Amino acid sequence: MRTPRFVFLDPDGTSGGRWLYVVVEAATGVFYQQQYGGTACRQGQVEGFLVPVYDLDALDALRDVFEKDFRRAGTWNHPWPDDERNRLRDIVGSIPYWTCDGNADGRHDLRLDESRIREVDEAWVPVATPDGPGVLMWRNSD
Template identity: 75%
Template sequence: MTPRSFVFLDPDGTSAGGWLYAVVEAATGVVYQQQYGGTACRHGQVEGFLVPLFARAELDALRELFEKRFRGSGTWNHTWPDAERDRLRGIVGSIRYWVSDGTTDEPHPLRLDESRIREADEAWIPVITPMGPAVLMWHNSD
C-alpha cells in the first residue's frame, strides 16, 4: 500500500480567495483536505489530482449563491428546490475543464453530479469532469 500524503487547501484561511479547483477522484496517494460549508466549518477530503480552473464569473456566481442566498451557513443535506438546483447546475455547467491529448486542447463543461447533490455545500460541489467524478472547491467564506 502506498503511503498517503495530505494537502490542506488554504490551511490558515489567508489566501486571496480567487482560486477554483476540481479535485478529480483517483488513487494517487494524495488526499486534498478542505474546510467548507461556510460558518458550519465542515472538513472534507478527497483523494485524487488537483486541476486549477479559470472561471471568474462562475466563481463570483457560486459565492453569490452560497454567501448571500444561503447566508454562508452551509447547505449540507439541503433539499434543493428545482429553481436553486437549476441555478447551481447552470453555474457549474458554465465552467470549462480543459482536456489535452498532448497535441490539442479542448474545453468541456463540468456537470453537477446530481447523484451526490446532498453533499453539495459552499466550497464543496460534487461534479463530473471528462476524467471522472470530482469535487469543485474554492475559498470558504467563513
C-alpha cells in the same frame, strides 16, 4: 505501498480567495483536504488529482448563492428545489475544464453531479468531468 500524502487547500486563508479547483477522484495516494460549509466549518477530503479551473464570474455567482442566499450557514442535506438546482447547474456548467491527452487540448464544461446533490455545500460541489467524478472547491467564506 506508498505513504498517503495530505494537502490542505489554503490552510491559513491567505491565498486571496480568487481560486477554483476540481479534485478529480482517482487512486493517487494524495488526499486534498478542504474546510467547507460556510460557518458550519465542515472538513472534507478527497483522493485524486488537482485541476485548476478559472472563471471569476462563476466564482462570484457561487459566492452569491452560498454566502448571500444561504447566509454562509452551509447547505448540508438541503433539498435543492428545481429553481435553486437549475441555478447551481447553470453556474457549474459555465466553468471551463480543459483536458489534454498529450496531443490535443479540449475545452469541456463541468457538470453538476446530481447523483450526489445531497453533498453539495459551500466550497464543496460534486461535479462530473471528462476525467471522472470530482469535487469543485473554492475558499470557504468563514
